[in-house]
Amino acid sequence: MAESILIIEDEEKIARVLQLELEFEGYQVGVAHTGTDGLIKYREGQWDIVLLDVMLPGLNGLEVLKRIRATEDHTAVIMLTAKDDVADKVRGLDLGANDYMTKPFEIDELFARIRTILRFSKKENIVEADEYLHMYSGLSLHEKTREIYRDGQLIELTPREFELLLFLLENTNQVMTREQILNSVWGFDYYGDTNVVDVYIRYVRQKIDQGQNKTLIQTIRGVGYVLREQ
Structure with a gap:
């Protein structure tokens, strides 16, 4: 069964490009353009990864992330932002984001980060993976398997x-x-x-x-x- 990815992105052209690229790679993809619609779609389905824009109209991406994590849900979340703002990134990571990407980014780098997250989540149940997996800016380290990746490359x-x-x-x-x-x-x-x-x-x-x-x-x-x- 194909892995499922939810895109919550208010810029429709960006969301459409991401959707087409991800579907071409074989992923099942859902799309929402506001934070409220994104939460509804998120709760209606089962997702392996959420690509979540920070600057959403109404309910912003950080608020969406907070509500996802408030349910003790460990679904992987990659934040997307047009601002290279360290404070925003720190807040997102503190709220439970797994990774961050600053626009514009290369689609191949996004794919590499998605593959890294999925690789670890397949090896162990999600609770254990969340406990032992450390991720930051494309760098992933797993304490139990002692594997390290950066943008999909084993180190x-x-x-x-x-x-x-x-x-x-x-x-x-x-x-x-x-x-x-x-x-x-x-x-x-x-x-x-x-x-x-x-x-x-x-x-x-x-x-x-x-x-x-x-x-x-x-x-x-x-x-x-x-x-x-x-």
Whole structure:
């Protein structure tokens, strides 16, 4: 049975293009153009993923997301926004969005993120997947399977690199000092040089940023590091 995707997007041309592209890929697709209609359609069906625009007339995308999550529903939600606003992205992720894409975006990148979400949801029941799956800006890390993907591409990390990336994902958009990273990833009984953090950050960056235009791990000079979009 084909996976089902609900598009809630007020710009009809964009919604139509997304619908045609997704249907061509074999997905079952529903479309709504307002937040209210989107919630009605959402409640009437069973969806694997919701593509949810932030700037909707009336009931905006963040309010729609809040109402979806208020029912303890774990359906995957990818937010779509025309504003590259970090505050909006943080709020959406805090409300339970699985991922965020800023318009205009490449359709192939959207497909890659959809495939990544579906890949994990098929491996385990949705409650377990939601508990152990960490996602941010196309980067996906699963604690139990220890698999890491960025835009659908598998990334191989050493155990220490994995723990470092997991710690940063658990603290997305929060600046972590070298000491905090060292204590969490290497342990309180580590007495070596804190420069080991810088070395491993470089290793992880090289692997997760290969072939990408955006660097996700940012250096905060004199303080430490943060995982966030540029």
